[in-house]
């Protein structure tokens with residue numbers, strides 16, 4: 352465990368905003384969570400847990416401790432010719448693990464290619480992309496109560512996963528740290544199910560080549576690179592907002608205003624999901640700039656730090672978008688990112 356004081360988090364968040372934390376604790380070993388020194392810092396405050404900082408916006412300096420999780424390791428729990436059950440420590444890099452799974456001939460995670468961040472953060476918002484979500488593979492999550500160092504294991508059902516949502520954003524927020532996750536991944540037998548090819552652009556690119564897990568990973572990574580800002584160059588957390596979910600009759604009402612508004616069915620009866628980007632673009636929010644803050648050139652959902660914007664400036668821009676969206680649609684535009 353490494354503890355430092357008055358440290359800058361600028362290099363530790365992909366929005367690239369400066370933020371000073373009073374106490375920065377880096378955990379590289381799971382035993383640290385039970386260490387008296389660690390508990391001294393965490394048991395009477397609400398620490399902030401940090402993985403890769405790719406889904407968090409710092410808007411002020413922090414007085415609570417920041418616990419950065421860098422624990423590493425993987426353990427195969429069970430394997431046969433159909434599947435592998437594997438436990439992965441929270442601090443592993445997510446995309447490295449996705450590549451590892453492909454090298455080990457496991458299918459599923461290739462659709463979650465090229466998403467920044469750590470393994471431990473994936474259950475927090477049930478990370479999803481291209482028709483696949485963390486919950487589709489997750490067996491269980493081991494968490495540690497940071498008030499007393501005790502550990503419990505939650506099953507997939509107990510995690511209460513939803514669209515970009517889980518128990519970790521509600522009942523267990525701030526008090527339980529994800530220690531590791533266990534996934535059940537299917538062995539690739541040469542066949543790629545159509546469910547992995549449903550999203551715009553994938554089929555078209557796939558038709559032109561002999562498809563393999565590797566080439567599907569590359570197709571998805573290439574689509575993402577063409578649509579999203581590079582985190583090496585720009586400050587961003589990807590999609591800033593969730594797509595609204597609403598009753599079908601409300602969708603019909605919105606269609607009078609936005610006749611070509613698409614919709615997608617959800618797992619909930621009579622509830623549909625609409626692309627916030629479609630409406631934001633109609634409202635003029637694509638490639639809009641105020642100083643160093645703006646939306647991405649090709650995508651209004653992606654708020655971007657084009658230079659030296661502060662967290663407070665980014666937050667103010669986000670609030671303007673939400674107010675405009677609400678006044679024009681009467682719908683709330685909820686943030687997907689975690690604002691601190």
Ligand SMILES: Cc1cc2nc3c(=O)[nH]c(=O)nc-3n(C[C@H](O)[C@H](O)[C@H](O)COP(=O)(O)OP(=O)(O)OC[C@H]3O[C@@H](n4cnc5c(N)ncnc54)[C@H](O)[C@@H]3O)c2cc1C
Pocket residue numbers: 365399400401402403404405406407420441466467468469470471472473475476477478479480527528529530579580582587588589590689
């Ligand atoms: C360019 C770009 C593209 C993206 N695309 C997608 C996408 O397609 N789909 C998607 O779902 N997300 C996407 N994201 C968002 C982000 O990458 C994911 O949410 C990722 O899982 C965050 O991981 P992290 O380690 O960086 O988490 P952080 O940003 O460090 O933390 C995110 C939240 O999780 C909590 N947390 C982190 N680790 C732990 C832990 N071990 N225990 C308890 N709480 C923890 C933090 O307190 C915080 O509330 C994208 C981000 C970027 C920058």
